[in-house]
Amino acid sequence: ALRDPGRALGRLAAAWSAAVGAVLVLLYALKSGDAVSRLWIGYWWLTGLLGLVATRCAVALGVILAQRAGRLRHTVLLVGGEKRCGELADRLSREAADEVEVVGKVRFPTSVEPSDGSHPLARYPELAAVLRARPVGEVVIVPDGRSPEEVEGLLRWLRAFPVSASLAADELGCRLPLLALGRIGRSPLLRVIEPPLDGWSRVIKA
Numbered sequence: 001a002l003r004d005p006g007r008a009l010g011r012l013a014a015a016w017s018a019a020v021g022a023v024l025v026l027l028y029a030l031k032s033g034d035a036v037s038r039l040w041i042g043y044w045w046l047t048g049l050l051g052l053v054a055t056r057c058a059v060a061l062g063v064i065l066a067q068r069a070g071r072l073r074h075t076v077l078l079v080g081g082e083k084r085c086g087e088l089a090d091r092l093s094r095e096a097a098d099e100v101e102v103v104g105k106v107r108f109p110t111s112v113e114p115s116d117g118s119h120p121l122a123r124y125p126e127l128a129a130v131l132r133a134r135p136v137g138e139v140v141i142v143p144d145g146r147s148p149e150e151v152e153g154l155l156r157w158l159r160a161f162p163v164s165a166s167l168a169a170d171e172l173g174c175r176l177p178l179l180a181l182g183r184i185g186r187s188p189l190l191r192v193i194e195p196p197l198d199g200w201s202r203v204i205k206a
Contacts, residue, residue, distance in 0.1 A: 002063045003098075005056035012052055020045045064098070073101045075135055079127065079154070080108050080142025080168070088142060088168060103134050108146055111153060123157055131161050138164040 001008065020041070027036055066072045076092070078085040085105040092100050109124040122128070130136075139158055143151050151167070158165045182189040197205055 003060055003067075005053075005060045008056070009053060012056065013049060016049050016052060017045065020048070067098045074099060075101050075103050075137040077103055077130065077134070077136045077139050077163075078105045078142060079139055080146075081144035082107060084142045084144050084168070088140070103136060104130055106130055108141075108144065108150070109154070111150070124154070131163065136161075136163050138166060140166050140168055142168045 024041065063072060078088060082105070089102045089105060092102055106127055109127045111123055131139075141151060141154065155165055180191040182191045
């Protein structure tokens with residue numbers, strides 16, 4: 001959103017116009033409208049809008065330059081099968097090369113039972129070494145046929161590190177639109193289809 005301010009310029013202009021309109025309504029409601037020049041209001045609206053647009057463009061330029069210099073990037077470590085991780089890395093490089101940096105790909109680690117007295121982080125020594133050696137913001141796990149118990153054990157282990165963790169949602173073999181996260185009982189769901197009107201949307205429509 002910050003890199004492409006043009007997408008929000010219409011909403012920005014509408015919000016600024018609504019704010020100026022609210023001030024005008026308040027002035028006339030308080031019978032103070034005669035004290036304010038209409039020409040001055042017009043200049044205020046125009047210069048304010050130009051200032052907001054210029055600020056958005058300056059922020060966008062700053063973000064783009066910072067990302068080209070290697071800053072403000074989301075660093076991601078992919079964990080899973082070599083083929084699926086490679087496909088995901090290629091897709092990220094095509095679609096979000098300036099925003100996401102894949103710092104590495106690691107095979108889904110095999111759990112090693114720590115010996116008596118050893119630190120719990122010794123359970124996945126290869127992955128622990130990568131997380132200590134590289135700045136990683138998020139670990140994306142591609143289960144690739146792994147059992148839920150294996151994935152859950154790895155997620156519990158990752159809580160010891162200051163990183164975010166996510167599961168790749170394209171394990172179904174096709175790219176589905178992810179509309180929302182849901183839950184039935186205690187079972188998590190990825191919602192991919194929604195009715196035109198549901199829940200509060202029905203109330204708003206009425």
